[in-house]
Amino acid sequence: MDACNALIVDDEADIRELIEMTLLPLGVSCLSVENLGEARLLLKRQPFSFCITDLRLPDGSGLELVAHIQKHHPSLPVAVITAHGNVESAVEALKLGAFDFVPKPFELAVLRNMVATALRLNRGSEGRPGDNRPVLLGKSGIMAEVRALIAKLARSQAPILIHGESGTGKELAARLIHLSGPRADKPFVPVNCGAIPEHLMESEFFGYKKGSFTGAAQDKGGLFQAAQGGTLFLDEVAELPVQMQVKLLRAIQERAVRPVGAQVEVATDVRLLSATHKNLAALVQEGMFRQDLFYRLNVIQMRLPSLCEHPEDIPDLAEAILDRLSQESGGAHPRLAPTALAVLRTYPFPGNIRELENILERAFTLCEGQVIQAEDLLLPVVENRLRSSIPVPETSGGEPAMEPLISPTDSEPKTVPYPSAPVVNDLEGYLESLEKAAIMRALEASRYNKTAAAEKLGISFRALRYRLKKLGLD
Ligand SMILES: Nc1ncnc2c1ncn2[C@@H]1O[C@H](COP(=O)(O)OP(=O)(O)OP(=O)(O)O)[C@@H](O)[C@H]1O
Ligand SMILES: [Mg+2]
Structure with missing residues (x-):
């Protein structure tokens, strides 16, 4: 194993010594300094396996060192020493990019575990190759x-x-x-x-x-x-x-x-x-x-964004899901007809990617032959913007706000509501209600002329008649 060395930054000699003595049996040699200035100097001069720094230092805060390391040595794991119960500074250090914190007084086991993690990080052993790791798809x-x-x-x-x-x-x-x-x-x-x-x-x-x-x-x-x-x-x-x-x-x-x-x-x-x-x-x-x-x-x-925020990923997701389904069944690999894909791309997916999986699973089972047609999807017919116009329980109303994917959080919980899903306990029922609403509106708009309503909805007259019957609207 490569020699491991740690940079210890603390103004108290006792603490430096304690850490050195703890790390030595783990095969880690330490270089210890008393302040930020010396730490920066050493960092410039030689590489380290990881760094542990106290927060309160004579010439500044350990948080400055965390930020400095993030900027100049981003692959160097750094942990901070925090007074027991000082949650605020621990949280702040983590947000700045410290990989962990060590509460004082030291528990040997905690320090050891932390060092073990730091060394694994440093060896870059993460994400072993060759394993069949799941992937988060989407080119958006x-x-x-x-x-x-x-x-x-x-x-x-x-x-x-x-x-x-x-x-x-x-x-x-x-x-x-x-x-x-x-x-x-x-x-x-x-x-x-x-x-x-x-x-x-x-x-x-x-x-x-x-x-x-x-x-x-x-x-x-x-x-x-x-x-x-x-x-x-x-x-x-x-x-x-x-x-x-x-x-x-x-x-x-x-x-x-x-x-x-x-x-x-x-x-x-x-x-x-x-x-x-x-x-x-x-x-x-x-x-x-x-x-x-x-x-x-x-x-x-x-x-995690809702699927309707990245509909451009629907074709790839659908392809991957069909791949998996055909592999699992060991049988044919049906394609999606262009119209089926077009329909999928405009559907709002209240149940997101899981719903896409369910829809395709059903279509996969139902479709006879090599091609999944739009009808096989059995999608509730909804207008494009229906989702935002139907009141759903427990949302803040209106369009889902675009939020940054990562937001630093304050000690005061913010009141800004993030978009929450309509609570769908009964997905079939919910989808049915969407479908009904769309059909009713199309019928009303066309003064109950079914042919015109079907045209508005982009489905055949027969399909409309079938759905009206199914939904008990006829
Ligand atoms: N980006 C993606 N690429 C491929 N598959 C995905 C992606 N996102 C979700 N999935 C698949 O969609 C399904 C639902 O995902 P997951 O269970 O992680 O969602 P969830 O947010 O935890 O849902 P729930 O709130 O219902 O528990 C899983 O089968 C998952 O593998
Ligand atoms: Mg889940």
Whole structure:
């Protein structure tokens, strides 16, 4: 293994010595300096495997050094030392590009884990080649930005809150952040926070000791233990009950969990990613989600665009989905007829990419022959702009605002609502209502002349008659 060396920046001799002594057995030699000026000088003079810096230094702030390193040595991992409980500066350092922070007083295990991650980062072992990693498709600019952001965020250990309408690829993005980072060879553990019964939450997350409750026949590790060294993905994080939010916050702060019935805590080394289609900031204001936990989970925010923001990606996505379907079935590979593709491109996709998958899956099964026709898609007929004109529950109304993909978050939760998906519990029903509304409007506009209405809708008279019957409108 290559020799590893670290740059330690701290004005207290004791601390420098403590870090040196901790790193030495790990095969890391240290060069220690007392202030920013010396650190900058050394950085110019020689390469380092990683850097650990205190925040308060005689000639400035460690945050300046983080920024300096981001600018001049972007591939050098840097971690900051923070006073215990000083969340603000830890969060600020992460936002500036520090890959992690080390709380004082040092816990040996925490320091060691941090160093191990830094060294993996430095060796560039992330994203092992040859594995069949899923890909985030889409040639549009907005998806290219998402991919670039994923690559960038993968290096950091900062918690990320991913938001976006349902079916936009939040879980896929979380997996990619994990797989492109230094934890790639450790577990990625997704957990749907809305699916665990409240009374089981604590033992599911933290594990339990044998005999701690009826049925606990032996010790069992929880989700944190399962994700050790890797990533815990809190999906539907808005669904966490408040009581569990408190416990989770503690686990994050202490980097340790206490299994139900246990006397002592177990150290954990887990990166947290979370996702929601809800407006978490608004939930904080309504008192439904704890602000302190929100602040912790939302260090960096990432937004996945709705499919209607990048319809130019629909052909490629459709092609890839059909590829997969034909591979899975081992059979033919049907093409999309040009009209079918045209229809897909104008459909608003309230269920986003997942809905596109479902539509194509159904068409794949239904289509007889090699070509999927527009009829095989069984798309609800909607006018192009229907989506924004139909009132849907729980949205802020109007067009979805274009937001930057990454937005630095402040301690004060902003009230700016991000676009949330219409809550579609019953997709078929929702689609049917869209279809009905479009047909009714076309009929009204053509004074109930079905031939004219069909023409307006761009479908045949027969197709309209069939749909009227199906929807009970005839
Ligand atoms: N950019 C993309 N390229 C290829 N496939 C994608 C892309 N985005 C999403 N998908 C696919 O779409 C489906 C839905 O994605 P995913 O489950 O990640 O969405 P989600 O935002 O977590 O949805 P939900 O809110 O419903 O949980 C998955 O099968 C995923 O593989
Ligand atoms: Mg999901």
